[in-house]
Amino acid sequence: MDLLDDIPDSTPGLPVLTVSELNRMARRALESQLPLLWVEGEVSNFMRAASGHWYFSLKDASAQVRCVMFRGRNQFADFTPANGDHVEIRALPSLYEARGEFQLGAEAIRRAGAGRLYETFLKLKAKLDAEGLFDPVKKRALPRFPRVLGIVTSPQAAALHDVLTALSRRMPGLPVILYPTPVQGAGAGAQIAAAIRTAGARAECDVLLVCRGGGSLEDLWAFNGEAVVRAIAASPMPVVSGVGHETDFTLADFAADLRAPTPTAAAELASPARQELLQQLGHLARQLQHHLANRQHSEMQRLDYLARRLVHPAEQLRRRQTDLHQLAQRLRQASGTRLTTEHLRIARLNQRLVTPIHVIQREQQRLDALNMRARRAVQGGFGQRQLNLARLASSLDHLNPEGVLARGYSIVQLENGAVVQNAAALDAGDKIDIRFHRGQARAKVESTTQD
Structure with a gap:
């Protein structure tokens, strides 16, 4: 008899896991229970992989732990650690499923003591x-x-x-x-x-x-x-x-x-900067020289202009006398022209002057013309409105139901007042009201016939 047959199975419903499933569960449990934290230790077994990732161990006097810092994280580090460096890393505890190894995934690294x-x-x-x-x-x-x-x-x-x-x-x-x-x-x-x-x-x-x-x-x-x-x-x-x-x-x-x-x-x-100051000084010297040359040229032109304006007092007196004579002639001519213009304006005003009787006659003629136009407008509008009224009365007579009844027609209604338009709506024995042009009558349906 096999000895295993004597061992009782106390957990008959317990599932059997593969190694991969077990490691995956362990990794998830670690990452969910242990938060992101700082860990201090000495670097050992440091290796930079061809992919750019860092692999190393962090140890103290009595223990060590494997660490990895991927290239996307270590490219922001201020230094590259070496074996023996005392550092602090901010890491997330995890498990490398392929080998079942506990490790720290480093996100940041600094020299020990730098944080403090x-x-x-x-x-x-x-x-x-x-x-x-x-x-x-x-x-x-x-x-x-x-x-x-x-x-x-x-x-x-x-x-x-x-x-x-x-x-x-x-x-x-x-x-x-x-x-x-x-x-x-x-x-x-x-x-x-x-x-x-x-x-x-x-x-x-x-x-x-x-x-x-x-x-x-x-x-x-x-x-x-x-x-x-x-x-x-x-x-x-x-x-x-x-x-x-x-x-x-x-x-x-x-x-x-x-x-x-x-x-x-x-x-x-x-x-x-000495060189910049020398350049600025040279630039200012050239600007000053250019300004002085322009100023000298401007002053020489002004001097020539003043020299041309310089006139002897006797010549100035003669010019003033000539100007005065010309102004006197222009004044006399302007006075004569103004007098003639005023005479002409007075003559035109006399021609336009009209007596009050003429104004009254002109306005009376205008009033008579307006009165005639008003009478014509009233007469024409009254006749047109009479014609419109006759046409509307004729149309109203054609549409009046009383006129239809006067020509021998009648209106058949049910007891509830509904108008009967189809014999199919009536049954034998129904009571109906018949409306004539003069008065109305009540009747009883004996039979109906469909067209």
Whole structure:
């Protein structure tokens, strides 16, 4: 006897699943029960596939988990992780059905600690903003032609070389004063703030550049210090912030009077372009020369015109006497012409003058003519209306039922008053009313005949 025959079947209705069905159910259960979350750990076994997807493990001292970050997600990452990097990933727990392996589907990745630093950054930013240190109204305009430029940065920083290169290209003769300070590491924030305060106390420059090259959030953290922000806000001269790259933002950027995306851009914003100024100067010189030439030509023409108008007083007196004589002749001619015109107008008015009796006769003739036209109109309209009335009376007689009855016809009605038009509507024994031209009679139907 087989030993399995002795084992009772306690679940006779339990279905049998395939491995694929089991893994699919496990994946759905995981994804429905575990939400999207942040996981911290050390990267190991990192591999970039030909498809662009990232495959790696995330581990700590006692456990590890497989992770995948597809190309559509990792293309937005700020860096490519390497084995040994301590990172934080935002991921959705799931199950890879083909191998039955538990894994994390990463949607975002950042260096470990960056989230906490960013949270600290936001809190400090809100606090300082509430105090008005970032108020745009307080921002000052940079001088167009600074006499001296101050730079707060490290002497060994690449940012200093970029700034000096840009200044030598744009304005080689502009004096520069360096206020050296570390820009990274422990205590760098306090030293940067001290350098800014030193520049303000010495008052040696017109514009102050606070700059350093790009880096991670940790590398730029010194420029997020409260002391640095307050020193920039209290600076007596305008401050230009050129920290990091175009995508990097620090609290020093918000406190500065002007934020530049790079140290080179900060130097370009704070200094005038010598070549552009020379071009503008040359353009203005050409405009001035052209204006002077036009003015000289205009004044020479005006001088010639005045010279032609210059006349001897005796000649002017003779011309005035001639003009006076001509005006006297025109006055005499105008007086004679006006007198003749008035005589003619009076004669025309005398001809048009009519006595009242003539007016009355003319109006009487007009009234008689209107009276005659009125009588003719009344007579013609009365005759036409009589003819219309006769035609309407004749039509009314033709349509009058009494006239039809007078010619020997009659109207047959049922007891309810309905007019009988067809013998089929009557049955033997029905009572009917017959209306004649003179009076009416009641009858009883004995029989009917159809046409």
